[in-house]
Amino acid sequence: MKPKERFIAALERKPLKGRVPHFELVFYLTMEAFGKVHPSHRNYSQWYQMTEKERQLHRKDMAEIYIKTAETFHHDAIFLHPNPADTEETIRLIDLVREIIDDKYFLMIHGDATFGIPSGDKMIEFVQRVADEPEKLKKEAEDMVNKALERAEILKKKTYLDGFALCSDYCFNSGPFLSPSMFGEFVTPYLSKLIKGYRDMGFYTIKHTDGNIMPIIDQLVQANPHALHSLDPQAGVDIKIVKELYGDKVCLIGNVNCGLLQTGTNEEVINSCLYALKNGMPNYGYIFSTSNCIYTGMPLERYELMLKVWKEYGNYL
Numbered sequence: 001m002k003p004k005e006r007f008i009a010a011l012e013r014k015p016l017k018g019r020v021p022h023f024e025l026v027f028y029l030t031m032e033a034f035g036k037v038h039p040s041h042r043n044y045s046q047w048y049q050m051t052e053k054e055r056q057l058h059r060k061d062m063a064e065i066y067i068k069t070a071e072t073f074h075h076d077a078i079f080l081h082p083n084p085a086d087t088e089e090t091i092r093l094i095d096l097v098r099e100i101i102d103d104k105y106f107l108m109i110h111g112d113a114t115f116g117i118p119s120g121d122k123m124i125e126f127v128q129r130v131a132d133e134p135e136k137l138k139k140e141a142e143d144m145v146n147k148a149l150e151r152a153e154i155l156k157k158k159t160y161l162d163g164f165a166l167c168s169d170y171c172f173n174s175g176p177f178l179s180p181s182m183f184g185e186f187v188t189p190y191l192s193k194l195i196k197g198y199r200d201m202g203f204y205t206i207k208h209t210d211g212n213i214m215p216i217i218d219q220l221v222q223a224n225p226h227a228l229h230s231l232d233p234q235a236g237v238d239i240k241i242v243k244e245l246y247g248d249k250v251c252l253i254g255n256v257n258c259g260l261l262q263t264g265t266n267e268e269v270i271n272s273c274l275y276a277l278k279n280g281m282p283n284y285g286y287i288f289s290t291s292n293c294i295y296t297g298m299p300l301e302r303y304e305l306m307l308k309v310w311k312e313y314g315n316y317l
Contacts, residue, residue: 003076004162007106011204011226011251013285020281020314022307023077023106025165025208025229026293027069032300034072036065040081047084059089063096070105073307076287077106079165087151094159108206111164111198113148114191115141116209117177130178130186141190149197156201163204166194166225171211173235180215188216192223199224206253210292211235217246227251230291233272234259240279243286252280253287261290261302269302273309281316288314 001009003021010021030038039062047055066078080097082090090109097107115137118126129137155161170176176183195205207225212235220228228246231237231254239255246252255276260268280286288310294303 002104003070004103004106007076007287008162008204010285010287011206013248013251013283015284016316018316019074020277020286020288020310020316021076022073022288022310022314023070023075023079024073024289024294025079025167026081026295027073027075028296029294029298029300029303030065030069034065034068036061039065039083042083044084059093059096063093063100066097067101067105073303075105077108077162080107080109082109087154091155091159094155094161098160106162106204107160108163108165108204109161110167111148111152111194111203111205112166112168113144113194114166114168114187116168116170117172130182134185137186141186142193145190145194145197148194152198152201152203156203161203163206163226164198165206165208165229166191167208169211170209170216171213171232171235173211173232175212175214176216180219183216184219188219188223191220195223195225213237217242221246221250225250227253227287229253229289231255232291233257234291239276243279243282247283247285251285251287254289254291255280256288256290256306258290258292258295258298261306262298266305269305270309273306274313277310277314281314284316 006016006021007023009016028038030036066080069075070078078097080093082093094107170187178186198205205225206227206229207220208229210230210232213220214237228250231239231242231252233255234257239252242252257272260272277288
């Protein structure tokens, strides 16, 4: 099977043979691994002053970094972060990557359009609006989803994309930024509409959020994404419990403790990997990954240790 086929089989919770699929939401250590600045870390303030030849060289370099990451670290999917991120540049980058990889890897971009945790300087304003103008806030939520679906329609017609990672964060380590009932009022209906719209177009959806999702996990599953990421153990999310409760309804991705990859011992990293594999693999529908991403500051050798455990123990008979 191609990496893409393995990834889709996991998203659809179908039986697999061989290694458990793997990907990372982002691999930021491209400078250490390849001597290249990650595309998301590049300042393209002069992009629109460049000649088209210069832009094409940048696009090619970005595409090659994403592909080399997948090839080097055995990812089954590539999550593109177009930079610049306007629709036309997104289409150009998707098309360039597809031209190189054909149909080998599952290809996705960010596609969330729901309210997430407001930034610190916006938190009070958001709370006030929940209390003072709830209907206006809901109208904004509806408009954001409609705009995202209109963009998806364009992408469906003009390029070849497999799905979306929905990356609005909803939870702190202590729980969601809204109470479950308020989350059900201001987020869940719009998340459900967004996912249904993407599904109706033939796209796959992966819902990402860090933190303690357990108070709202019923709502997340009912919104009907193909997968949940990142099952954050630093917030007390236990993949064993989540698998028992929801493993027949949604694919699970993650649960390898990011914090331990940065500051823990090798033994702690190994144990976290083994726990995720042991409890995620049964009855399929699991994709191996960290509980966030391979972020700047994490030692590359720790990620390599994680992959070593995966190669040895993450295999279906």
